[in-house]
Each structure stands twice: as structure tokens, then as C-alpha cells.
Amino acid sequence: MSPRPGFVLDVDRSTPPTLFWHGEGFRLEKLPEGSRVVYPPEPHTAIPDPRHAIRQALHHPLGDALPLPEQLRPGMRLTIAFDDVSLPLPPMRRPDVRQLVIEEVLEMAATAGVDDVVLVAALALHRRMTDDELRHALGERVFDAFAPHGLLLQHDAEDPTGVVHLGVTDTGEDVEINKRAAESDLVVYVNINLVAMDGGHKSVATGLASYRSIRHHHNVATMRASRSFMDQHHSELHSSNWRMGRHIAKSGVKIFQIETTLNTDTFPNQFRFLQRREWEWSLKDRASYAAVSRATAAAPERMTRSIFHSIRSPHAMSSVQAGEVEAVHAATTRNVYAQQLVEVDGQTDILTLGLPYICPYNVDSIMNPILVACLGLGYFFNMYRGKPLVREGGVLIMSHPTPWSFHPVHHPSYVDFFEEVLAETTDPVEIEARFEKSYATDPWYVHLYRTSYAYHGVHPFYMWYWCAHALEHLGSVIVVGGNRSAVRRLGFKPASTMADALEMAEDVVGPSPTLTHLHSPPLAMADVR
Amino acid sequence: MKALLFERNLPRFAASRLIAAAGSGKGAGVGPLRLTDVDEPELPGPGWHRVRPLLSGICGSDLALLDGKSSRYFEPLVSFPFVPGHEIVGVVEGGPRDGERVAVEAVLHCAVRGIDPVCPSCATGRTEDCEMIAAGDLPPGLQTGYCAATGGGWSGMLVAHDRQLFGVPEGLDDDAAVMIEPTACALHAATGVIASVAAARLRDAIDDERPSVVAVVGAGTLGLCTIAALNRLRRSPGAPPLTLIVIAKHPHQERLARMLGADRVAPPSELSRAVRRATRTHQIPPAGGAVSVRGTHRLAGGADVIVDCAASPSSFTDALSAVRPRGHVVLVGMPGPARVDLAPLWHREITLSGAYAYGTERLDALFGAWHEAGHEDVQGQAGLTPQDRPRTFALAAEVVADAGLGRLVSARYAIDRFEDAVAHAGSAGRRGAVKIVFDLRRRPGARRTAATRAAAAGSQPGRAAGAPQGDTPRGQGAQL
């Protein structure tokens, strides 16, 4: 049976309550009659033999690239860069697709007699990965073959001797990337493309770049000109990365891009109800929903967090393509859209979202309030093509506990951003002008980014810039069931129940508003006509 | 006349200590303070005046006294029984200055005590450091409000020496005038801070652009006045650039701190985080531990100066962990016996100093180090009175006017409601208030002032929490 496409449900009297993520828990909300719920297509079929598919892709590249084996020769310098721990979400069951791809690449390299091979985690300004995370992503064999010899590196954007400036683009953007990659005869980039924003030239131009370079597109103006950043052709974020990518190619850096997509089979059996449409819940789904809700309600926060963060997703590879960056990414984007896009007719006054426990920046960590804002206003709000799902001046209602809580090791600059910056202002433009430089260059954050497991000092700013388009567009943001002080610090309005939130929203958008719920999981992207 | 009298009464004093354990201000009423009829104090000699208080504030040191928390250090420096009250605006009755509205410099130094020649401290103008406060024509008493012979502000009449009187400038109303005394304490501390910063900048050859970081811990009356004073001084030409961090516990304190010039306001648990951000230094993680998210953690560098207006063992300990090596911790609040780990003081060569009261300030010394560094004629341009040693009170009056510190007066009480007044003062922060004063004015003019103020200042602190603003003067005239 082929997977059913996505569709838009009109809520009527018989519609059962709708499932909302609520951090490390859920809420069932009875949405008003006449509301719409956007359901994504069902998970695409997995490729039955992924290793074979990978080999095929490497042998038959897209664009003007030669097959990978033909690009490998003894004495060459090969760098294999790969996406970091921010992908996929949740982390996938072993074997991770990065392991599958890299093993094939290494096999070919060995056959060709290449012996100067280095692996680089493309961290950009993210935290370093732990050894366990690296083992999980690469597999034991790869890890043990490279790590002990210092051949498994993590990109260090603050290592003055580890990056190299390749000049500026036509529009004056600095292009500064990882030196080992830039000085290699070939860079093989191994990507996991979970949402349409990922991949393409962004892999190298961001993943292996320095702050000096990244700041040219990670800023308020760029994000406000990216409508949305999930739609490459209307995204200044991508235009900038594409300019940089082309400049990198022009500078003589050869890149062989390998992109993969995963289907949206996101949760293991005991959470299977998360992926079913509510009116199709079986008795077993109801029972597991009840069991999970009971368990998460009773357990202390720390325990539910560890339960959820230990989830390993069954999502499986649904496509793999390799070769020249732009040709590869065009194919990848088609596949992502096919899995996630749902046609929606017209905008809505109120958009509702249930926010999960995880986003790209809190794997095995705490979803602090800034990440909550970014997940809702950055990621989910931007899951559109055409027009935002919610009209200009409309209201976004999101459900998340939004604890006033931060991971001390992963997010040190976030705490300061919350205590110092957001206490002063929530205006992205003012924040960028007054505070960014001082955080980006704070020696303590640089030290922690380089030597500990901390996100770069500037990272919380990017999270806020990610929200900039939504902040400009929306009339109001309401958080249901969140820590009230934390929600207010974000500049949002707290509500205890969905009913309260809807009443508050009517004050902004007027009486009898239209309401649309973007259902998740799994991930859905609205194609708004 | 009616007066609040503080007697040496050990059993009652012990009881107040016991009650005080339940929270500051609760000791009043069972402590050794009682409302009674006493004779007006006699003029001790020539040069003395009778002063009828209009408003008289309740100071943190008064609360410590009533709670039995004062250090025993002060015992030989007071004489019983005495009328408390040293934050005074009053009117001179009789004599050559009859009818003049004055603020009272409370320190009872050599000149006031008829000691001639004066002690070495007084000789240099530093009357706050007078060595003879238990000698001369008067019984012991470090200040008016602690001396058996002078009377104090919490009564209908006191006596003060001509040298103690400071004519209140025209533009200052009574609320503003009663703030001159606490502001003088703050200003004295602030001049010390600026001198210390200027000296350190010269010593360590710190580049002109880089601001020195000063953290003020506590945003009650003293903290807020210190912020206002530092903000005034740093705006003077030639002053070193400062980043001013304030640690405030309550929302109204945070608001006022910002209004008075704080660059960054943070809650008490955030001192080291705020200082670290401002100085961009490293944090020293606890042994074997990770970076700490909340609460105090040690810094590698730190603030140039920490002004401790709380002066509790815990605030002092926090200050030691957030001040830089060779930095300076100034105790402005009145400390008492404490158990603290002085290892960081030793290892980081930290300077610890007190800042007590006021007298005169040497502005040339204040900006002197700066001056030597090539900045010209700072004293003349300082905008402050360009005398050699202006009285702290004169400078304080300017700061009060400039920063509008009269608004810090949150509630006024008749002295027969002293139990309520002291309880309010003891919980001022929690109740959204700053300064609590006794209102001893006879005429309904007081009411007019209160009404004008209420109309003028919508954002005034202490309006919530049932502050009995403006309702106190009723019927007072008859009783006094």
C-alpha cells in the first residue's frame, strides 16, 4: 500500500481532540469547529538496500561531477565532512545513514589507494560532539580507525590557524572556511537533509565556516528577506550561501556532495500514536498514549527528559543523491517536498503548534526558552512555501512548558542572553546592533566553544534572528502552559489553557477567527495558495 | 515634648534580639524604644541651635540598632538614653539662623565638641574620621541620634552645632531635603570609588576607552543613592569611564536603579554572571565541575570595584568572588560580626575598605590621578562646586536635585505610629518601598506637599502595599 498524501482536515463536531506536542508530554485539544488541521503525507517507503543505493549514487553522480571512484587517486588529500549532531531529529537508530555513506566512501578510497583521509564534523558554531555521539553517527569501525590517530576532527571556527580566508563574494561577503577542507584535493560532504533548509551550498559554506563568514547571512536582514528559508528560491539565506558556495568552487575547492533524505517514520512503536491521525487511533494507540501521558505526568522533569532524549528514531533513508552540489540539492529538495508538502488553501488568522521536546540544538540537552522561541517562530513558522500559513498581523499559539532552565555546559551564552539581552529588549534589530559583537567575541565563550561542549557565544543571537521574520509578521505570540515569567521574558503572552489563548487571540485578530493547526509529528510543510 | 527614646535596658534589648530573628523591623515596639514625654534638650553652649525636625528618616543602621543586631563595637561610642534619628531636615528655632530650613550633618566631631586643636583627621577635613567622638563638651556619641545630650530626629526638638547645619537650597522640598544625609553617605562612598578607579587605571595603564566595571550590591536607599552619586560623578569631565552594574532584589528597585543610571541590573544570584559579561573574563568552574548556570561562581578576573551596600557575610563573600585581583571591595552598608573566608582577599590582593558618613570631599584628589595622566583642569570643569574641599552635603544636595531623589521617600508616619513605621522600614524592599520617614511637621502644609507629589509622580515607589502616604500629619500639631 503506498503512503497516503497529506491533507487538510476540517474540524467538525465528530472530530476527536487533536494531539499537541507539549515538550516532554502532550496535550489533547478540542479545536473549535471549522478549524483546519494540516496533516503531512504518511512516511515514504524506505529504500530496501541503502548500501546498494549509496554505491549507485556514487557511481552515477548528478550534474557535471565524475563518478567518485574516478576522482580518487593515490597521494591525494581527501577530506570527508559530515553533518553534526543537530541532524537528524530524533537521532536515528544504528546504523546512522552517515555511517553507511562514509563506509562506502572509505571503501572506494581504500580501493583507489588514498591514504591521506581526514573526517571533519561540520559543526559551524554548534557544540562539539561527544565521542559517544561520534561513534553513533559514524559507527564503531570508522570511529576506531580514525579517532585514535587524530584523523577525526571537529571543525573549529575559532582556530586562527584552522581556517582560511578565500576572499569575498561579488557582494562583499567574506568566505572563510576550514583550512584542511580548503587545502584538500577533494571534499566529500555527507549530509542528512531533514528539512528543506538543509544541504546544498549551505553544507560547506556554513557548516565549515567561521563567524566572520557566517555573520553575512545569519543576521536579521537576511532572515527577514527569507520567505521562507525552507524555500530556497525565496530565501536570502540560501542566496548568500549559494554565492559563497560558488566562490568556494571558483577558488578551486572541489566538492563531491552526497545528500540523503529520511522518511518521516519518526517514532518507535511505543510512541506510534504520535504518527497516526487521531480518529484512526486503535485501542492500542489509546492505551500507549495513556501510558506515556501517565508516566510523563508522574515522573520528575529530569527523568522524562532522559526518557525522551533516549528515543532512537526508526526513520529510514528514502533517497540518496551524489555529485555536483546544485544538481544534487535540486533532487534532494524535490524528495523533501514530496514527503512534507501539503497544499493549503489560503492563510489563517490563528496558527496553532504543539512544540516537541527537541530541536536541532538540544540533542541530549535542555530545550531552554530561547530554543522554544526558535523552534516555534523559526522552524515551524517557516515551514511554508508561498505565503506564511498565518496571515500578517495574525496570532501564533504554541504549546510548550517553556521551563526557565538551561543546560550549563551546552548553552552558557544562552543564559546570559536571556538574563542580560532579553531583559533589555526583544527587538532583533536592536539586539543585533547592541549586543552581538560583544557576545561573539567574548573570550570565555570562545574558550568553551573550543574546549568544552558549548555552542558559540553568538549562537543564541542566531536563534533570535531565526525568529525575526515571524516577529515582524505576527500580531501576537501566545504560549499555552509555559512558565509565565520565561514566556514574558521572550516578549510572548502566557496562557494556561487553549481556551484562554483563543480568547486572547481574538483580542488581536477580531471575533470568529479562522484557525489552522500544523500537525506534528511528523514534519509537515504548508504549500499555501 | 514627645520623643522616641532609646534606653539602655538589657532585658528589653535581649527580647528585641530574639524577635529580630523573625525579620528586620519586627523588633520595634518590644525593643528598648518607647514613645515618651521628655524635656527638650538644652543648648550645650555658644554656637548651638535649637532645630525642630520636619522629616526624619529611618536608616538601616537604626533598624540594626532596634533589632539588637548592631555590633558591640559601637557601645562606647554612644550615650544613653538617646533619641534616634540622624537623617534630618528641620527648621532652626531662635538665634541668628531662626527660621532657616536645614539638613543636619550628624557627625559629632571635634569642632562640634569644642575640642581645640582638633584631631589630625578633623585637621585634614575628614571629620567623618574624627578620633574624639567620645570626648569634649558632649557625652560620647558618634552622631546626633546616638548622643544623650543632643536629642535626635525622632522627636519634636533637637540641638545642633552651627557647623552641623546645612541650609537647604530653595528648590528642594522636604522629601528631597531629608534625602541629603543618606545621599551624602553614598556620595562619600562614590568619591572613594572614583578615586580608587582613577588610581588603578593609572597604575595598570588601562586604555582610556575601556570602562572600569563597578558593581553596586543592594538597591535599597543606600544602593540607589550610590548609583545616583556614581552616575553624577562619572558624567563629570575628566571622570574615568564606568560601567555600572547594580544588584537589585525587587522589581521597583530594578526600575529605580535603571532610572538612576545603572547600565545593567541583575538579581542577587546573578552578580558574578553580570560581572563576567561586563568584563569578559573567564569563570573558574568549581573543582571537578561544569560551568555553573545560576548562583555565585568564581571569576578569573572580575569587577574593578564592588560596592557592598548590603554588607552581610554572604554579600561580602559574593563580592570577593566577583572582584578582580587587586580590585577593591567597599563596605557602604553597616557591617557587623561576620565569619568569612578571607583566602581570596589574600591571594588576589584585594583591598577592603569602609565608607562611613561624610564631611568634606577633595575633588582635586578625586580626579587627581586622572589629572596627572594628562587630562587638564578636571576640577574646574567637574561641574561640582569647584572649591578645594566642598562639603559632602553641598555635593549631595546637588545629586538629590539632579537625580530627583526626593521620590525615594515612600511613606511618612507620625511618631506615635512608630511601630508601623519601623515595621514598614524593615520590610521596605518586599513592600515596594524605599525610604520611610517620620513626619513631624505641624502645619497642613505637609499635606499640600504630599498631594502635589502624588499628583506629580505617577510612578512613585511604594504606592502599593498600603503605604500611608499623606495621611500622617493629621492632628500632629496639637500633640507636639
Ligand SMILES: [Zn+2]
Ligand atoms: Zn544613616
Ligand SMILES: [Zn+2]
Ligand atoms: Zn576630630
